[in-house]
Amino acid sequence: MAAIELRNxxxxxxxxxxxxxxxxxxxxxxDIETNDFVCLLGPSGCGKSTLLNIIAGFEQATSGRTLVGGKQVEQPGSDRGVVFQQPTLMPWLTAIDNIAFHLKLKGVAKAERHHRAMEFIDLVGLRGFEHHHPSEMSGGMNQRVGIARALLMNPSVILMDEPFAALDAQTKLEMQEELVAIWQKRRCTIVFVTHSVDEALVLGNKIVVMTKRPGRIREAVNFDLPRPRDITSPEFNDAKRRILSLIREESTRLAQAS
Ligand SMILES: Nc1ncnc2c1ncn2[C@@H]1O[C@H](COP(=O)(O)OP(=O)(O)OP(=O)(O)O)[C@@H](O)[C@H]1O
Structure with missing residues (x-):
């Protein structure tokens, strides 16, 4: 059974x-298999976020079936952690309290919340900043808090909607490396929305190329280049050419159709 099954x-x-x-x-x-790192790649407006929101349970499909862990998705659940482009933290809470917020909602005592959140503070490299508020941290650090918060409930699936889009180029590279390290360590299933071919190829072991509206799957490409990936290697560039040619074919098709 696949971790995520999208049917019609x-x-x-x-x-x-x-x-x-x-x-x-x-x-x-x-079908998205357990431990896959899938990147949904496509032009603006092709429906990447909508598809992610359907898997998250924030949005209902008009028709078709979405299964996560074999169960029909009807609403958001703790089996799916979501990371948005903006980390949507609570400004009045410290990093550790933002990360442990869901535990507070579940009535877990403060000492236990903090104990459990520290594992994730360490995992995302924020030790020493756990008592900082969002306004005292950089965009990248706040995004780390968002990732730690999504991981804390030990979801089987992490859904990420362009989480690094607002970061500068250097921070983005660091965060991509860290995310791959976290994925390798925790062996979770990740679905990551991006419109950057390079980002998809640095992160994914499966790249799902979507067509312009209405969003359809143009092709799902398996990409098993060893990590860390050298973006200047011939293998990386071969894969990039293949993905770009899929995107170009699609643009040509649309231009001819109009
Ligand atoms: N709640 C909504 N009501 C009406 N139309 C919507 C709604 N949400 C999305 N859309 C439309 O659906 C289409 C797909 O939007 P979506 O945000 O999923 O695309 P995307 O591929 O993620 O785009 P981007 O890369 O720009 O974020 C767009 O045309 C958008 O206007």
Missing amino acids: IVKVFSDKRRGRDLLTLDNINL
């Missing part, structure tokens, strides 16, 4: 202002 997913948004329906996802079928 269709999503139509109704655009009330213009009085029409918008077909956003068109018959998405995809």
